[in-house]
Amino acid sequence: MSELIAKQRGRLRSMILWLLYQSPKRGIDIIDDIYKMTWGFWKPSPGSVYPLLSKMEEEGLIRKIDGEKYTITDKGIKEIEGIIPLKHRSSIIDAIEELEGLATFFAEADKTQLSQYKERIEKALRKIEEVIKGG
Template identity: 70%
Template sequence: MSELIARQKGRLRNMILWILWQSPKRGVDIIDDIYKITWGFWKPSPGSVYPLLSKMVEEGVIEKINDSKYKITSKGIEEIKDLLPIRQANTIEDAIQELEGLAEFFKDVDRNKLLLHKERIMKCIREIEEVIKNG
């Protein structure tokens, strides 16, 4: 297996664990969440997600529960503990740091793909400006 493929599988595994850390999900919901998280830039195939989910169940990092949902286990949480945010009350400073991170992300994104979402982004900017102006 090439190094690139191995790295991609590691990323998918970590994303699945992170998504399941937030709440139990079905495989199709995990695929949809990754698509949303990456703003439509990556939608993993069922052929890569479902075999990985089965392997992760065998390893004990997730478990299958009712309604065909998967849930992270304490072993899975331990595996991604360095990726998890510190639980704290969200502050304005946290939100500003998130916005600054998003601004940097947008600088790195392919402009043609970014333009597909221009109206939604501009709407968010206008809403934030309105809150600040009226605050």
Template identity: 45%
Template sequence: MIPMPRSYHGHGALRGLVLWVLSQSPANGAEIISTIEKMWWGLWRPSPGAVYPLLSSMAEEGVISRGPDGRYELTERGRRELEESYWVPQRKPMSVDVAIEELDGYVRYLEEVRGSGSLAGRGKRIAEIAERLRRLSEDA
């Protein structure tokens, strides 16, 4: 999940989230809502009543544009706004130590959900990742 600004239920935060989502790829309103919900792990889903008026106003401002397929994309002005925002999501950890701490957190999470059936069918992928980590540990 990406870092959130201090007041994450205001339109400023929603605007930032929309900008970030559109920086990844063009999307329509429903896709934007779904992506934000996934970013929040289902804990928060912006309402269409907030998203669609925001998309309209952002398009009027020239921050985003709507293509013939109904998908929105950032304009150059939108890219600048995202770059100048104070909470641009990090694309990678700030250091190796932070990355290791994040890995530890994910492993703890997976350990906690192990009995819930959430890992069903994912054993092979987990084993592949574990093997890669084992090789890294040998080089450390």
């Protein structure tokens, strides 16, 4: 297993809380969203997600609504406030820190997998450069 995937597994709890902060989700939606967030580099297994959801529910970080969706509680929001920039607190510095984190992620990523997204990454970089230049 790659070091990158191992690091992501360690972040699963925070990733779940962040996703639930955005909107209530079913377990399968969380798995799919993490797969998309990591650009296909990592898809957590149901065997790691569902037991963690149960544990987080017991800890009062999340709760079930509508019988199948999970939502974050105030306690869950407090747990992630210090480590993930939340949308309602976004600022330029938050965005820059996120970009720096993405640069580190790409530096550690498998270059053969990363190369298939080269055009999309370059397009995003051009957009950012245009904004910086005032265009």
